[in-house]
Amino acid sequence: MYIGIDLGGTKTEVIALDPAGGEQYRYRVPTPRDDYAATLATICDLILGAERAVGEQGSIGIGIPGTVSRMTGKIKNANSVWLNGRPFRQDLGALLGRPITVANDANCLAISEATDGAGAGEEMVFAVIIGTGCGGGLAVNGRVYAGHNGIAGEWxxxxxxxxxxxxxQYQREVPCYCGKTGCNETFISGTGFATAYRRLSGASLSGEDIARRALDGDAHAELALRQYEHRLAKALAGVINTVDPRVIVLGGGMSNVDRLYTTLPALLPQWVFGGECDTPVRKARHGDSSGVRGAAWLPRIG
Known part of the structure; x- marks a missing residue:
């Protein structure tokens, strides 16, 4: 049995898969924010609960919103900032008394979608998370490509x-949590989309509500969404100009805005070098559980 954990900024999910990818168990709980010890305890409880439910012990893979430093073995680059600088893999392995595999959550999405999802069979899949934050991951021939520093795909x-x-003007006024300004994350995460709408309208709404308002004819929502589409197209063009993946797969909350799959292919050629681009942009087949499925596969193919 393969057990996966998706540690997100707002929720933590566990899944248990059989060797054929059949779902045996899945459950999610709120993530204990700003509390490292409680985060470890929550993950342990989810893993042990899954094993009790299925009646079998499994291998363990965990997707996190950051990466493990090759130099220190500690977490870096996590927008769940309470993980940064912590020996997460070692601490959790000690609590569970067995080895675990840890990877960036966008890499887990890439594995999932390259294995049996929207990028199955493709040589290179670039997987995008556009939710609370903004991440990216690469799968090459169905395996994670994390790069020398563990940050491949961190667009x-x-x-x-x-x-x-x-x-x-926006980048001068909306800094990124990483300490820099102008990061893609501040523009094209779901949080960035909501921020852009608030700056236009003065109202604070979720990305889902803003997209719904655009469908209903709200002028501010429509403008925010059109700006978002152009920004996402520019950011993706930078990826295409660098690694030219066979397919781009979108995950995270903003991936549920269905018009993106029509507008983005039309916008990309404006920004891709040479003015030509037919790279398909697809919605994650496994939806918001794709990352946790990829985490489960990590010990086998990561």
């Missing part, structure tokens, strides 16, 4: 390409 903390005057 969320590259600057938004080709910013216009509105975007230059």
């Amino acid at each position: 969320g903390h590259n600057p938004l390409p080709w910013p216009d005057e509105t975007e230059l």
